[in-house]
Amino acid sequence: xxxxxxxxxxxxxxxxxxxxxxxxxxxxxxxxxxxxxxxxxxxxxxxxxxxxxxxxxxxxxxxxxxxxxxxxxxxxxxxxxxxxxxxxxxxxxxxxxxxxxxxxxxxxxxxxxxxxxxxxxxxxxxxxxxxxxxxxxxxxxxxxxxxxxxxxxxxxxxxxxxxxxxxxxxxxxxxxxxxxxxxxxxxxxxxxxxxxxxxxxxxxxxxxxxxxxxxxxxxxxxxxxxxxxxxxxxxxxxxxxxxxxxxxxxxxxxxxxxxxxxxxxxxxxxxxxxxxxxxxxxxxxxxxxxxxxxxxxxxxxxxxxxxxxxxxxxxxxxxxxxxxxxxxxxxxxxxxxxxxxxxxxxxxxxxxxxxxxxxxxxxxxxxxxxxxxxxxxxxxxxxxxxxxxxxxxxxxxxxxxxxxxxxxxxxxxxxxxxxxxxxxxxxxxxxxxxxxxxxxxxxxxxxxxxxxxxxxxxxxxxxxxxxxxxxxxxxxxxxxxxxxxxxxxxxxxxxxxxxxxxxxxxxxxxxxxxxxxxxxxxxxxxxxxxxxxxxxxxxxxxxxxxxxxxxxxxxxxxxxxxxx
Numbered sequence: 001x002x003x004x005x006x007x008x009x010x011x012x013x014x015x016x017x018x019x020x021x022x023x024x025x026x027x028x029x030x031x032x033x034x035x036x037x038x039x040x041x042x043x044x045x046x047x048x049x050x051x052x053x054x055x056x057x058x059x060x061x062x063x064x065x066x067x068x069x070x071x072x073x074x075x076x077x078x079x080x081x082x083x084x085x086x087x088x089x090x091x092x093x094x095x096x097x098x099x100x101x102x103x104x105x106x107x108x109x110x111x112x113x114x115x116x117x118x119x120x121x122x123x124x125x126x127x128x129x130x131x132x133x134x135x136x137x138x139x140x141x142x143x144x145x146x147x148x149x150x151x152x153x154x155x156x157x158x159x160x161x162x163x164x165x166x167x168x169x170x171x172x173x174x175x176x177x178x179x180x181x182x183x184x185x186x187x188x189x190x191x192x193x194x195x196x197x198x199x200x201x202x203x204x205x206x207x208x209x210x211x212x213x214x215x216x217x218x219x220x221x222x223x224x225x226x227x228x229x230x231x232x233x234x235x236x237x238x239x240x241x242x243x244x245x246x247x248x249x250x251x252x253x254x255x256x257x258x259x260x261x262x263x264x265x266x267x268x269x270x271x272x273x274x275x276x277x278x279x280x281x282x283x284x285x286x287x288x289x290x291x292x293x294x295x296x297x298x299x300x301x302x303x304x305x306x307x308x309x310x311x312x313x314x315x316x317x318x319x320x321x322x323x324x325x326x327x328x329x330x331x332x333x334x335x336x337x338x339x340x341x342x343x344x345x346x347x348x349x350x351x352x353x354x355x356x357x358x359x360x361x362x363x364x365x366x367x368x369x370x371x372x373x374x375x376x377x378x379x380x381x382x383x384x385x386x387x388x389x390x391x392x393x394x395x396x397x398x399x400x401x402x403x404x405x406x407x408x409x410x411x412x413x414x415x416x417x418x419x420x421x422x423x424x425x426x427x428x429x430x431x432x433x434x435x436x437x438x439x440x441x442x443x444x445x446x447x448x449x450x451x452x453x454x455x456x457x458x459x460x461x462x463x464x465x466x467x468x469x470x471x472x473x474x475x476x477x478x479x480x481x482x483x484x485x486x487x488x489x490x491x492x493x494x495x496x497x498x499x500x501x502x503x504x505x506x507x508x509x510x511x512x513x514x515x516x517x518x519x520x521x522x523x524x525x526x527x528x529x530x531x532x533x534x535x536x537x538x539x540x541x542x543x544x545x546x547x548x549x550x551x552x553x554x555x556x557x558x559x560x561x562x563x564x
Contacts (some may be wrong), residue, residue: 031428038206055314067521068466068481069503071548071555102128102137105144108151125149129163155225158188162195169202181211185252188293194220201232213245224256231264238271246271247281259292260285262300269303282307286537290530292512294495301541301558308537308560315563321538327526331559332362334536337527339504341472341497349501350468352494356486358465375451375462382422384470387414389448391425392480397479398512404429404440404511410477411447413518421448422466424459452546458486467505475523477507481551500527503553536561 066073073412106114115124123143132142142164149156156164161184168176177214181199184191191199196215203212212233218227230253237246247270270279284303289296296304305318321331328335332368341349358372395403395408414421423444430452432438445451453462460480467476482502489495503524510519528540537560542548 003155014088040095056097066510067477067503067524068506069552071542071546071552073552074549075209075547101131101135104138105140107144108148111145111148112152113423125160126163129160129167133167133170135166136171137265137488139176140170143176151490161428162198165195165198167203169198172205174206177206178208195221197226198228200229204232204236206236207240209233209240212236215525219404224258225259226263227253227258229257231261231267234264234482235267238267241275243275243278247278251264254288257295262297265296266300266303269300269307272307272459275472276312279311286530286532286539292492293499293529294539295542295554297542298544305558305560306522315453316556316560317563318332318560321557322555325522325525326534329538329557329559331557332536334538334559336538337531339500339524339527341501341504343472345497346472346501349494352466353468353498354491355493358461360446367453367461371453372455372461375453377466378451379422379466380468383420385422385449385466385474386419386422386475387468388422388463388466388470388476389414390463390476391423391429391450392459392479393478393480394509397509400512401514402437402440403435404437404444405514408444408445409514409518410509411444414477415447423448424462424466425452426457426459427448427452428455442485456550461523475505477509477520479508483551488526499551503528 001375003107065075069073087211106542115121115465118124120127120237128145129142131137143184144158146160146164149160149255161180165177165180165447168180169175177199181203184195194251194408200212200215203215216225216233216259217230219229229460230249234246234249237249245533246449250260250264250268255266268278268285273284287547307320308316319331323329323336389407389410391407392403395407396404400406401409411421411423428438451462453459463476464482464485467474482498486495486498505523508521509521510521512518530537530539538556539560540554541556542554543556543557546554548554
């Protein structure tokens with residue numbers, strides 16, 4: 001087995017409670033000057049005659065209720081209900097399976113004795129190397145294990161060599177990686193992609209990084225290499241001063257329609273600190289992240305900040321910031337991009353939602369063609385709505401009060417603001433019961449337009465149709481995050497557009513107490529996306545240790561401004 005074994009043998013064988021605030025204005029842009037909506041600490045009220053008045057609210061140090069789209073909200077909500085129910089996380093039971101914890105190399109006889117007394121002698125060597133791989137054992141112990149197997153059987157099986165290779169790569173034992181590379185190349189005509197990927201990672205960390213390039217070509221003949229494969233070699237090339245190869249491989253990632261890894265971006269930014277001249281390429285990375293609604297993690301954000309501040313001739317200053325509810329950066333006072341869709345974006349989204357969701361193949365699993373056509377006719381015969389309410393969702397979201405009482409309270413609040421309201425519900429809500437009070441439902445129908453579907457139908461397609469049909473000013477009330485419907489959209493660009501529209505149009509009931517004012521969560525007025533005006537960059541990023549769900553957006557920003 002060469003230097004791997006015999007040199008060893010000759011020597012003798014390491015995760016706030018929300019607070020009541022002035023309610024957000026729900027006025028249609030057609031009914032109020034948009035600029036008025038931007039004044040902070042102001043509550044706007046609208047009369048039925050369309051007159052608008054405003055009063056300066058008392059400066060409030062308390063925070064707005066967290067949006068369902070704010071990073072970490074899902075995790076905090078889950079933890080809150082676990083504590084409330086008494087379902088605290090319990091300590092995980094320890095695995096009773098005894099792991100091999102061997103601190104020093106063993107002789108052939110000692111290994112043989114351990115194997116004979118093990119519960120699974122046939123898998124003994126694999127079990128030991130797996131334990132060492134998980135626990136980070138000593139390389140010399142691993143070598144003595146392979147020496148034992150070689151002396152007992154005359155060869156080392158492929159699976160064990162592969163596990164040993166993974167152990168060496170994980171521990172950065174470079175010379176041992178070279179040994180296994182030479183052995184496996186000579187012994188096996190072909191290797192699996194797992195072995196190739198390990199060799200790419202192991203070799204890319206050393207001066208022999210270029211030997212990973214033909215391995216990448218070999219993988220390419222069978223499958224599309226992973227972004228990790230590319231990223232490992234890009235890191236090797238960049239750290240060894242070959243920026244041409246690094247950027248060429250990065251271009252291949254994009255050409256194949258793959259999404260680069262964040263550590264690859266971080267490598268490119270960090271290595272460009274000592275390799276100027278890649279300004280446009282690096283800024284194109286930020287534009288790529290913007291176009292694909294990708295948020296850098298905190299470590300990448302730090303590298304981006306360091307690169308900007310290192311640029312010769314262009315003085316940039318980076319600061320960690322947050323954004324006011326008025327869409328103003330707290331650091332540089334710049335106003336961020338509006339969450340509102342342009343007319344072109346709105347038409348595009350409306351058409352795609354109609355095609356993929358309302359008229360999609362699975363829509364009639366949620367309703368019938370007849371019911372959908374009746375609803376479309378109903379909507380077309382009504383004036384444009386200002387707000388559409390998912391009645392059942394609102395009624396069942398909060399535990400306090402009866403469902404009909406909650407629904408009536410929400411409808412009454414919106415009706416007092418002079419808004420045209422559509423309530424979507426199910427026919428069973430019209431049957432008097434303890435949950436659905438006849439008087440409450442009668443008042444709901446007087447204050448709002450109502451459409452009640454069959455009890456087996458789902459409300460969401462109707463809600464989306466009515467909201468989008470009414471125009472870009474129309475909002476909807478629901479706590480449903482619409483993830484299934486967003487997934488039905490045929491391309492990522494439309495899904496991103498849907499998410500932007502959703503964050504700017506969805507009203508979520510924050511809390512409800514019978515007899516008290518209705519409070520909705522604040523609707524974000526700015527878009528959480530990387531943005532630039534060429535004299536500044538604003539980059540939302542994920543905090544280290546944060547727990548952001550895919551339907552949430554970061555709350556922390558990197559503010560980069562050019563200093564004159």
